[in-house]
Amino acid sequence: xxxxxxxxxYLFRKEGQNVTLSCEQNLNHDAMxxxxxxxxxxxxxxxxxxxxxxxxxxxIAEGYSVSREKKESFPLTVTSAQKNPTAFYLCAAFREDxxxxxxxxTRLTVV
Amino acid sequence: SxxxxxxxxxxxxQEGKTATLTCNYxxxSPAYLxxxxxxxxxxxxxxLLIRENExxxxxxxxxxxxxxxxxxxxxHITASQPxxxxxxxxxxxxxxxxxRLAFGKGNQVVVIP
Numbered sequence: 001x002x003x004x005x006x007x008x009x010y011l012f013r014k015e016g017q018n019v020t021l022s023c024e025q026n027l028n029h030d031a032m033x034x035x036x037x038x039x040x041x042x043x044x045x046x047x048x049x050x051x052x053x054x055x056x057x058x059x060i061a062e063g064y065s066v067s068r069e070k071k072e073s074f075p076l077t078v079t080s081a082q083k084n085p086t087a088f089y090l091c092a093a094f095r096e097d098x099x100x101x102x103x104x105x106t107r108l109t110v111v
Numbered sequence: 112s113x114x115x116x117x118x119x120x121x122x123x124x125q126e127g128k129t130a131t132l133t134c135n136y137x138x139x140s141p142a143y144l145x146x147x148x149x150x151x152x153x154x155x156x157x158x159l160l161i162r163e164n165e166x167x168x169x170x171x172x173x174x175x176x177x178x179x180x181x182x183x184x185x186x187h188i189t190a191s192q193p194x195x196x197x198x199x200x201x202x203x204x205x206x207x208x209x210x211r212l213a214f215g216k217g218n219q220v221v222v223i224p
Contacts, residue, residue: 004154031210042115043155043200043214050210058211090154094210099145100202102154 003027006091006103012111013078013085021076021106023091029101031094032074036060036087037105043090049074078108086110113138113213117201121219130188132218134201137182139213141203144177144184149198149217158199159186191222 007022025032031050035043045058049068063082068074078085086109092100114137124130134144143162147155161168161177161184168175174187188195198217205213 006154033211035214040216042216043202043212045211045213048211092154096210097160099147099157099160100155100212101157105152105154107152 004091004093004101004103006089006106008106009104011106011108013108014111016080018077018079019108021078021089021091021108023074023076023103024072025074025093025101026072027093027095027101028071029093029095030071032068033092033094033100034058034064034066034074034076035090035092037090038087046076046089113205115139115201115203115213115215117199117215117218119216119218121221123221123223124191126191126193126222126224128191130191130195130220130222132186132199132201132220134184134186134215135182136203139182139203139205141205144175144201144203145212146173146175146184146186147200147202149200155200188220191220193222193224196220196222 005024013019033048034046037043044060047066049055065077089106091103116135145160146158149155159175161175172189176185198219200217201215202212205211
């Protein structure tokens with residue numbers, strides 16, 4: 001059963017703490033993406049990777065970092081520099097004609 | 112500036128009728144446009160892709176049109192059912208060649224039995 005697995009589903013972060021969101025895919029797609037969704041807002045692109053060992057900043061990359069050491073994995077780290085991290089984070093993989101396949105999301109809350 | 116606009120008001124529709132949603136965009140030249148369905152607390156699910164050289168695409172009860180002159184896409188759900196109640200997102204190719212999608216804010220559909 002191919003898809004995107006995001007974990008954890010819920011994550012709580014203390015002020016000043018870095019946290020890492022996991023994203024794994026078994027679709028064998030080259031391109032992977034991280035989006036952030038806030039209530040009443042559209043999805044906004046944080047980072048994307050077209051191929052292993054390469055990634056580019058999206059529209060709101062400040063305060064986030066990523067790595068792409070394996071085709072299957074694209075973890076997102078929310079650093080303490082991200083001042084408003086509470087949001088719903090979505091990871092996706094892309095293949096032409098199939099569109100984006102999204103994971104079920106991670107809801108991050110600052111406590 | 113670049114914009115993707117979808118109606119912010121929910122569309123309430125009687126079961127069996129056709130729901131029509133609009134997506135207008137400004138300052139984009141997308142090679143393709145996509146529609147997604149999103150249920151509360153879940154990731155979006157891909158529904159349809161239509162390319163710039165296609166006028167219309169159909170999939171089961173769904174129909175999408177794409178008018179690059181008007182810079183508009185229409186999304187139709189025919190014979191709507193309560194299970195079609197969800198938020199529908201319009202997304203387009205925001206930067207040709209990178210497959211970076213830019214998303215609208217979505218339009219909620221409520222199908223009333």
